[in-house]
Amino acid sequence: MNGKRNMPQHAELVAVIEADRHLLVGARAMAVYVEQRFTEDTDYLVGHKTFQKVRRWFKKQGVEHEDTGEAIRSAVLGLDIIDASNNPVLIEILEHETGVPSPEGLATTKYVAMVSGTREQWKLHHDIADFIRLVGLEGFDVAKFLGYLVDRYAEQRAHAEELIDQIHRGEGPIVI
Numbered sequence: 001m002n003g004k005r006n007m008p009q010h011a012e013l014v015a016v017i018e019a020d021r022h023l024l025v026g027a028r029a030m031a032v033y034v035e036q037r038f039t040e041d042t043d044y045l046v047g048h049k050t051f052q053k054v055r056r057w058f059k060k061q062g063v064e065h066e067d068t069g070e071a072i073r074s075a076v077l078g079l080d081i082i083d084a085s086n087n088p089v090l091i092e093i094l095e096h097e098t099g100v101p102s103p104e105g106l107a108t109t110k111y112v113a114m115v116s117g118t119r120e121q122w123k124l125h126h127d128i129a130d131f132i133r134l135v136g137l138e139g140f141d142v143a144k145f146l147g148y149l150v151d152r153y154a155e156q157r158a159h160a161e162e163l164i165d166q167i168h169r170g171e172g173p174i175v176i
Helices: 008-018 048-061 088-096 103-115 121-135 142-147 151-168
Strands: 022-025 042-046 071-074 079-083
Touching: 008 048, 008 079, 022 088, 022 103, 042 048, 042 088, 048 071, 048 079, 088 103, 088 151, 103 121, 103 142, 103 151, 121 151, 142 151
Parallel strands: 042 079
Antiparallel strands: 022 042, 071 079
């Protein structure tokens, strides 16, 4: 992985991303709060304007990547860039936080991934484990977390709060 981060294109793309509002999400952000786990990539959450800049950068540079419309993944560079504009919760978090999000902001990204119904099973397991670890942190602000569940996710606040209560009581397994 260090080789990918040492590539000139990696540094150039990170500069494009970090020139605008962004959040570091995924395992690298988790490492700020809990024990780091091995990961192949660095995940960024960006606004639509930045996402379009990233898309243009990839086309101009000709670097191998996969563009799903909502995310751009480059295994070559070890970067995943997620467009927040497709999800009201991600927009909300991006509007209120920057850099490495708070545990509550990061837990909200994990919750959205958990309930999306589109996550690959092995990623879903990581999301659930990360969510449990974040909400278990001393000082985790449940109200702040719930405040990020806006728009169509607001109706899931009771579900999310029950999951957190279940985690705090030490009950398992977590059922989404």
